[in-house]
Amino acid sequence: MVYASFDELEAAVMKKARKSRVAVVEAADGHVLEAVRHATDAGLVEPLLFGNRKNIVDNLERLGLAADAYEVVETTEPIESAVQAGIAVKEGRADFLLKGLIQTGVLLKGLFREETGFRTGRLISHMNIVQVASYPKLLALCDAAINIAPDLEQKRVIIQNSVDALNRMGIDMPKVAVLASSENVSEKMPETLDAAKLKEMNENGLITNCVVDGPLSFDLAVSPEAAETKGYCSPVAGDADLLVCPNIVSANVLIKCLRHMAHALTAGIAVGGRVPVVLNSRAASAEDKFRTMVLAASAAG
Template identity: 45%
Template sequence: MTDVPHPSASDDKLARLVARAVAAGPALPCAVVHPVDAASLAGAMEAAEAGLIVPILVGPAARIRAAAAAGGIDLAGAAIEDVPHSHAAAERAVALASEGRAAALLKGSLHTDEMLAAVVARVGGLRTERRVSHCFILDVPLYHKPLVVTDAAINIEPDLETKADIARNAIDLCIALGIERPKLAVLAAVEVVTAKQPATLDAAALSKMADRGQIEGGIVDGPLAFDNAISLEAAEAKHLVSPVAGDPDILLVPDLTAGNMLAKQLQYLAGAESAGVVVGARVPIALTSRAEGPRARLASCAVMKLATAMRVTRHGDD
């Protein structure tokens, strides 16, 4: 993707997440939705070989087998649920999760909107009391720990209540990844509260909601501009005192456009590698881009497995 050197094994944050997930118990039954190309099949089978998932390949069986043959991919150990097309694959995968046969979903070769329509359907979907949201988990070579950017894929222009759910989802995910008390920076263009920039009002409200226990489990501060969220020196230069500045685990963005640009800039200009997971539904869902390779799918499966392990620990296997 870029010419930035690949991190060494000791610095490879995504590899450490994968190792943690492999050690977190048995492989996760996972419905792989419409994996009719070599890239999505290879990612799923690599995750299976690593001990992260037990794949259930949901899609047209003939196309799945043809893609495997064309890519030289061994489908041993993978069940196939034969359905005629991508729309039916999304619906069947959601049904498998509802039935308890799948504990996670992995996107294959279909549009995100098509898959999520089945997930959030009011009848037969996987809704919970929270809004679903997406988290990019980024290994940025110049940053000292994994960095979550949310929401950059689902909620286009979230209001305050939606942003509160986005924050809750991201905090819970980070706790599942082993971060005891995640630090969340609510981003805006400036670090002062002003009615001229509504994102700053939402950021201030989210910070106060966390102070009052309406958002639990993490440390929330905002509004913070990107520079003084990431750099303690930049915050100190502006005489900004913040428990999050220079050390955030999560960057909560004002809207999808800002988040998508930020995540992709980190990938293409800073050499970041990423995993991508939808949270807030009854099961975690990996939404990797069709432009991403098996490593991104492997890391996304690792994150899903850790998220599921945390849910079982908290709530029991229901």
């Protein structure tokens, strides 16, 4: 399955047998609750709110919602909210998590407590989805937010985390482009050596349910014309579903260039845990948060 836009992804999510259940960690935030209301009214989610009940209710009422509009779980401090939300996931009461008024480090520290069962033994990584007018389908990108300078094994897990999420979204055998500045392997450029090894890992069954090629320059990954001009023959070239950047700097620069210069729509989630986690900044608009909830609901399977 290929999605041309977030609208198509949203339509597919809405066809699911039941609404996704979202656990909102430290939900006493007007922007977050506005996004939750939008998602709830659209029929996307059923919310479960964690935090100080009075503060949550005050924010609900400021939005014109009844105090009992959504289920609220009272907690006394942010890390308790994170732990209790993780336990809700473990008990099957939530399909994905949404960061509210809590620092990302505190959220993850709480989720990583043993009693939550959130950790799967894998590295936690980040995946963005991008909708850009010049590309015919949604494009995934990793890792622009969590892992700073991943080594070869970490890159393998980062790829598998994203591939597994794409598979749950209905994207079978995604085409993975491991990016570098050139398609040529050179000892002077370690990222090209890693890319070649990751391709070999895929061929040997160590990275599954996808097709990996690399090293590939960005133009080869997304432009059929560039691949044809350079005479580069590959099932991935010009048709990538997932771009894998060498490090957080290159990934972060690329996603921000697409967002601010190419006016791309973006959404990002943390993957590798028991369920996806939405880590939008507080400054993100309600529309951005809603789009990311659509992604998380889809990636939750």
